[in-house]
Structure formats: structure tokens, C-alpha cells
Amino acid sequence: MSKILVIDDEESIRTLLKVSLSHKGYEVILAEDGESGIKAFRASRPPIVITDIKMPGMDGIEVLKHIKQVDPDTRIIVITGHGEMEAAIEALQLEASDFINKPVTDEALSVALKRAEEVLWMKQKLRKYTTSLEAMVEEATQELRAAHDFQKNLIESSIDGIIAADERKRVVVFNDGAARLLGYRADEAIGKMTIEQFFPSKVARKIIALMEGDAQTGTERLVNYEGVVRSRDAEEIPVRISGATLFENGYANGMVCFLQDLREIKRLQRELIESERVSAMGQAVAGMAHYIKNILNGLQGGVYMVNTAMKKNKPDLMTKGWAMVENNIGKISDLVMNMLIYSKEREPDYVPCQPNDIAEEVYDLMREKAIQSRVRLVKDFDPSISECFLDPTGPHRCLLNLVANAIDACIFDPQEDKQWVVTIRTRREPDFVRFDVIDNGIGMTEEVRKKVFERFFSTKGGRGTGLGLLVTRKIIDEQGGRISFESQPGQGTTFTMRFPARPTASVTTGGLA
Amino acid sequence: MNKKILIVDDEPEQIDFASTILEENGYIPISATNGMDGMKMVRSEKPALILLDIMMPRQGGVGMYRELKQDEATKDIPVVIVTGVTRGGGFDEHMVTQGDELPAPDGYIEKPMNPDAVVKLIHDLLSGS
Structure with a gap:
């Protein structure tokens, strides 16, 4: 039940109000003058006070002032007599909530009380709301702090270096990882250095450009870019860089980059x-x-x-x-x-020569070995090939290696009843002279095909060095030629070499002899 | 006493080299350039000892060794393995015996051949049997 304090020097009014208010359900406290009214107020703190304005000793205005000092929320209704309008206005200025004219009617009292109650209720609600708002704000703040602490921990404990910068590229975050990597302390970097200072100048420009990217196409990020950072000791450290421009409300307001130390890797x-x-x-x-x-x-x-x-x-x-x-x-x-x-680089020495003669020489050199190995060595030379500019040592060495390999491919072929043939073929192509070496020997498995040009790879055990094809390829590369092959296990292998060959100036095209 | 010695090697030069050594030391060299011919020779000529190149192409050496050791009639003929691989890696032994499936050979000769060592090894093997 709500308390109400009634202060009036007239007993009749006190009695009237007590009856009326009790009837309305209030617990009524009565005081007969200002002083005792204040005392009663302090003792029981009623939310509503009804006081007469004109009282001997401490008057209603004084009471109002006192009570408002103690509790500004208290609703105070003043009772004014005829001709006390000025006092009533003063009371209202002092934040009395209402006034009732004498004689006090029940209706006026009810209206004043209702208004006072409404204000009280509003105030209470407001207070409740404010209190819970504060609690809610407190809760949200704590959550925010936890999230922030978590992120901060995440950043701090990351092994990778993390650097963030504001829109002027000034460092705002510099974690332990960054400190370890770059050799600066966080307090030396934050606010004092710009993000560009951690990269060699050329790299910095590129990285910043990549991170800034093109806002239109949304490419303002850098993913796993391999670059270098520059440490305090001017050491250039290889790192993998990922970074991005940070946006707020559509405006770039900084950038962050992650640096993974690649030294160990x-x-x-x-x-x-x-x-x-x-x-x-x-x-x-x-x-x-x-x-x-x-x-x-x-x-x-x-x-x-x-x-x-x-x-x-x-x-x-x-x-x-x-x-x-x-x-x-x-x-x-x-x-x-x-x-x-x-082992040596060699500049090709181009001289006029006849490609078929080169092939013929190789044929003569390898014939004996072929016969010993029960392999038929066959010549298939293109008679239209005319003299041209070539470095003859190149094709000579390459053909020798390929024919030796072809004969070995026959020697190693387990199909005993086969008639082995190795063919040396020459052909003229528009800008090239082509040499083919074709055998029907053991052929290559896919595994061998993959390794053919690898360093020192040999399928011949003690009979091979693994140098032959390596050298062949090197010569062809030096002379701007091409080499390719086709091979099937059990069917044989065809190697094709093309050497660029300009016809000699004095010889007319065609070379029909 | 049978002094015929069979050389099985696909390289003619190696056959010439071994034959000369054997001839100079009172043996009668006979030869084959592959495992199939080699086995034919073993059966027809019944050599006292075989010098076998284990690294012949197409598994020729390994195959012939297996055939020799699995046949009752030929398993007691001493076989000396000629190899270019340096011993000690266990590679040859493993290849020859197929991982202990076959008995170990009676001797090894490493290339390049030292004629005196070859002669001594053959002499020891033949006088011991």
C-alpha cells in the first residue's frame, strides 16, 4: 500500500484528508506543522506529500524545498487558500506536482492524486528501464571486451606476424610475431612507423598497390604472395604475405597484413x-x-x-x-x-655442310656394333636435302648417341626371335633438317619415358652412363633445335630431332642433283 | 680330367679375353653369347666349370644360373659369376640366389679381370672337387 504524508495545521482538514485518503487505499501519515512534517517524511519516505502552503512556522514552500532536497522525485501536492495564487505559482516553480484549492473537494484531490501517481509510475518505469539499460549496456560491454580480448589474444599469440595500419598507413597493431620477425618492439612500431617501412621500397610499392587493389572489382586483397620484408638489421627475410584493405561504411580506413616467415621452409x-x-x-x-x-x-x-x-x-x-x-x-x-x-657451354659454329653426309658418317661408325648385336642398320636418306648451314658436330654427336641407344634397345629386347632393325632417316622440312632414329627394340614403359631426359638416368646398368640423351638434348637446345620421341614397350622407339638449317646462299632451292 | 671351361657372356671382347687367359693356362675354353646357347653347351659339352656373366641383357645370366642349379644333372658344376658391380652391396648375391632360393655361386670375379686371380680361383675350385 502506498504511503502518503499530509501536513496541515488545521485539524479539520487533516481529518478530512485522512478519511478520504484511507478510503482510497493509502496509508496516511499526519503532521501538524512543517517541522514535524519534514521529520515524518525523513522517517517514512512517502512518495506523495500533501502540504498546506500557509502554516505558522515553516510554511509549505519551505517544506517543499526541504523535501525536494531529500528526494527530488517525491510528488508534492500543495493546498492553497483563496488569494494564494502567487504562492501556488512559486510552489509549481519549485516543482510541486500539483495544487488543490481550498476547500478541498474529493474530486480535485482524486485528479491531483491520479496525476501524481501517473508521474510516479512513469518515473518508476523510467528508473527501471534506465537501470536495466545500464545493466544491458554493462553486459554488452563485457561481451564486447571478451570478444576484443579474444581477438587481441588471437592476434598476439599468432606465430605469424600481423601488422595493421590506419588509412595513413601508420601502424596500429604490431603483434609479437611481427616483433620477432622484424626485430622492432611493438611500442617502437605502433604510431611511429608506417607499414611501408617493413618492406624494401620496391616490394613495398607493389604490396601496397596489390592490397589497395581495385576497389571496383573487389580485388583489394593479397593472398599468399611470396615476397620479402626488411628487418631492423636490414636483413631481407623471405615471407609469404597475405593482406587486405579494411573498409568501414564503404571507405578504406586501413590495411592489415599477415606475414609468414619462410626462412625455415x-x-x-x-x-x-x-x-x-x-x-x-x-x-x-x-x-x-x-x-x-x-x-x-x-x-x-x-x-x-x-x-x-x-x-x-x-x-x-x-x-x-x-x-x-x-x-x-x-x-x-x-x-x-x-x-x-x-659440362661446357658451347657456341655453335655454323658452316655449310651436307646433312646426309653426317648421317652417313654415323652409319659407318655404328655398322660394326650393329652387326655384332644382330641388328640390321638401315639408311633412309632424303636425296632432296641440299647443303645448308649447320654446326655438324651437333647432329653428328646426337645421332651417334641415338643410334647407340637404338642398338642397345634391341640388345635388351627379350623377344629372341625378332629381326631387329634400326633405321637412320633424314628429311628436309621448311626450316629444319629432320633426323629420325627408329628401332623395333624393347621400347619404353611410361615410367622410363618420363625419366628419359633426367640427369644420369640409365636403363643399361654398367653399360650406360645416363649421359647420352642428356648431352643430346643439350646440344639440340644450344642449336635451337627440337627433340621428341614416341615409344611403346615391346614395339620400339622413334626419336626425332629437328635442327634449324638455312640453305647456303649459293645453292638454289630444291637442290635437284 | 675334364678341363673344358664354358664362358657365357654377351660381349665378344670379354669372351676373347677370358678365352686367352684360359688357353694360356692349359684349359679348353668354349663359349656362348646367351643363356639359351649356354645351356645347350652345358648339356652337350659337359664343362668342368662355368664363367657366367650375370649382367647379360634380358635376365640371361640370372635365368641360366637358375636353370643350372635346379637341374640334378648340372647343379654340381662349379659356377663363377663375372660381374661389373662392385661386391659388398649384396646386390649381386641377392640377384644370383634370388633371395636365398638358390645356392650361392662358387666364386665371383669382378671386372676388370685380373688374369692371375682368375687362374688361381679356377685352379682352386677344380682341384678341390
Whole structure:
């Protein structure tokens, strides 16, 4: 039940009001003058006070002032007598909520109380609302702080360097990762440096441009760009950079970039390449040693036979032994030639020559080996090929390697009943001279086809060095030519080489002889 | 005593070299350039010992060794493996014995061949049997 304090010096009014207000359901407190009214107010804090204006001692205005001081929300209704309009106005100015004229009618009282109650109710509601609003704001703030702390932690604990900058590119976020990577402390960077200062100038321009991108097309981000940052010690550190321009209400207001340190990855990559190189070299050396041992065996055999022939005077054995020595010396010079070609850059020396003559020379050189290996070596030369500008050592060496390979492909073919054929074919093409070497030997599996031009790859065990095709390719590259091949296991292989060949000026086209 | 020694090798030079060594030391060299011909020779000529190039193309050496060791009539003929691969890697042994499926060969000769060592090995193997 709501309390109400009635202050009036006239007992009749006090009684009247008490009856009337009690009837309306109020708990009524009565006071007969200002002083005791204030005392009663302090004691029971009623939300509504009804006070007479004109009282001996402390008057209604004074009471009003006092009470408003204690609790400005208290609704105070003043009772005014006839001709006390000025006092009534003063009371209202002092924030009395209402006034009732004497004689006090029940109707006037009800209206005044209703208004007071309404204001009180409104105030209470407002207070409640304000209080809960504060609570809500507090709650939201805490959530926001938690989210912020989480993000901050996320940024701080990230291993990657994270740098954010405002629209003037001044650093606003600089996490531990960035500090570790770049060697600056956060307090040295934030607000004092610009984001560009962490990159070498050329890189900075590019990265900023990429991050700023084209707002129209929405490409204002940079993803996994490999670049470098510049540390405090001016060290250029390889990093993977991702970054983006930040927008607020459609306007760019800064940028953020993530920097992943690639030093360890790069180091591992270098180590891997190095170990691959060492192992390739090891393989190459082992392969070469193996091959050389075979040659050495031939040389020792030849020498042994020559020595025996001299001791026992056997001219036949002498011839055989000596041929063996010569053959193996040939193999060694071939190997050394290939090694030299492989290890050195060489400027082609173009001279007028006849491509068919080159093929003929190779045919003559390989015929003996083919016969020994039960392989038929066939010539298919294009007679329309005229003299042209070529570096003859190139096609010569390449053809020699390819024909030797083709014969080996037949030797290694397990189909014993096959009639093996290796064909050397020449053809004139508009800007090229084409050489084909065709065999019907063992052919290549897909695995072998993939590795054909790899360093020191050989399918021939101790009979190969893995240098042949490598050298062939290198020569063709140097001379601006092309090499390709087709191969099927069990069917054979065709290698095709094209060398650019200008006809010699003095010779008319066609070359019909 | 049978002094015939069979050389099976696809490289004519190697056959010439080995034949000269054997001839000079009182043996009778006979030869074949592949495993199939080699087995024919073994059956017709019944050699006292075989020098076998294990690295012949098309598995020729390995196949012939298997055939020799699995046939009752030929499994006791001493076989010396001629190889260009440096021993110690276990590669040859594994290849020859097919991972212990076949008995180990009686000897190895590594290229380049040292004639004196070849002669001593053959002499030891033949006098021991």
C-alpha cells in the first residue's frame, strides 16, 4: 500500500484528508506543522506529500524545498487558500506536482492524486528501464571486451606476424610475431612507423598497390604472395604475405597484413635440393665408374692378349687384342666427349655442310656394333636435302648417341626371335633438317619415358652412363633445335630431332642433283 | 680330367679375353653369347666349370644360373659369376640366389679381370672337387 504524508495545521482538514485518503487505499501519515512534517517524511519516505502552503512556522514552500532536497522525485501536492495564487505559482516553480484549492473537494484531490501517481509510475518505469539499460549496456560491454580480448589474444599469440595500419598507413597493431620477425618492439612500431617501412621500397610499392587493389572489382586483397620484408638489421627475410584493405561504411580506413616467415621452409628447400644434387652426383659418379670399369676390362683384355701374342708369337691374337684396345679407347673418348659437352657451354659454329653426309658418317661408325648385336642398320636418306648451314658436330654427336641407344634397345629386347632393325632417316622440312632414329627394340614403359631426359638416368646398368640423351638434348637446345620421341614397350622407339638449317646462299632451292 | 671351361657372356671382347687367359693356362675354353646357347653347351659339352656373366641383357645370366642349379644333372658344376658391380652391396648375391632360393655361386670375379686371380680361383675350385 502506498504511503502518503499530509501536513496541515488545521485539524479539520487533516481529518478530512485522512478519511478520504484511507478510503482510497493509502496509508496516511499526519503532521501538524512543517517541522514535524519534514521529520515524518525523513522517517517514512512517502512518495506523495500533501502540504498546506500557509502554516505558522515553516510554511509549505519551505517544506517543499526541504523535501525536494531529500528526494527530488517525491510528488508534492500543495493546498492553497483563496488569494494564494502567487504562492501556488512559486510552489509549481519549485516543482510541486500539483495544487488543490481550498476547500478541498474529493474530486480535485482524486485528479491531483491520479496525476501524481501517473508521474510516479512513469518515473518508476523510467528508473527501471534506465537501470536495466545500464545493466544491458554493462553486459554488452563485457561481451564486447571478451570478444576484443579474444581477438587481441588471437592476434598476439599468432606465430605469424600481423601488422595493421590506419588509412595513413601508420601502424596500429604490431603483434609479437611481427616483433620477432622484424626485430622492432611493438611500442617502437605502433604510431611511429608506417607499414611501408617493413618492406624494401620496391616490394613495398607493389604490396601496397596489390592490397589497395581495385576497389571496383573487389580485388583489394593479397593472398599468399611470396615476397620479402626488411628487418631492423636490414636483413631481407623471405615471407609469404597475405593482406587486405579494411573498409568501414564503404571507405578504406586501413590495411592489415599477415606475414609468414619462410626462412625455415626455404632452408629446408635448399637442403633438399642440395641433397638431391649430391645424390644425383653420387649416382652419376657410380654409374660412370661402373661404365669405366667395363672399358678398363676391355683394355686389360686387349693388353693381355697383345702381350700373350708377343710372347707366343701369335699374330692372330695380336690383331684381335689390338682391335680390342682401339675399341675401348674409342669408348673412352666417346665418354670424355659427352662429359665435356655436358659440362661446357658451347657456341655453335655454323658452316655449310651436307646433312646426309653426317648421317652417313654415323652409319659407318655404328655398322660394326650393329652387326655384332644382330641388328640390321638401315639408311633412309632424303636425296632432296641440299647443303645448308649447320654446326655438324651437333647432329653428328646426337645421332651417334641415338643410334647407340637404338642398338642397345634391341640388345635388351627379350623377344629372341625378332629381326631387329634400326633405321637412320633424314628429311628436309621448311626450316629444319629432320633426323629420325627408329628401332623395333624393347621400347619404353611410361615410367622410363618420363625419366628419359633426367640427369644420369640409365636403363643399361654398367653399360650406360645416363649421359647420352642428356648431352643430346643439350646440344639440340644450344642449336635451337627440337627433340621428341614416341615409344611403346615391346614395339620400339622413334626419336626425332629437328635442327634449324638455312640453305647456303649459293645453292638454289630444291637442290635437284 | 675334364678341363673344358664354358664362358657365357654377351660381349665378344670379354669372351676373347677370358678365352686367352684360359688357353694360356692349359684349359679348353668354349663359349656362348646367351643363356639359351649356354645351356645347350652345358648339356652337350659337359664343362668342368662355368664363367657366367650375370649382367647379360634380358635376365640371361640370372635365368641360366637358375636353370643350372635346379637341374640334378648340372647343379654340381662349379659356377663363377663375372660381374661389373662392385661386391659388398649384396646386390649381386641377392640377384644370383634370388633371395636365398638358390645356392650361392662358387666364386665371383669382378671386372676388370685380373688374369692371375682368375687362374688361381679356377685352379682352386677344380682341384678341390
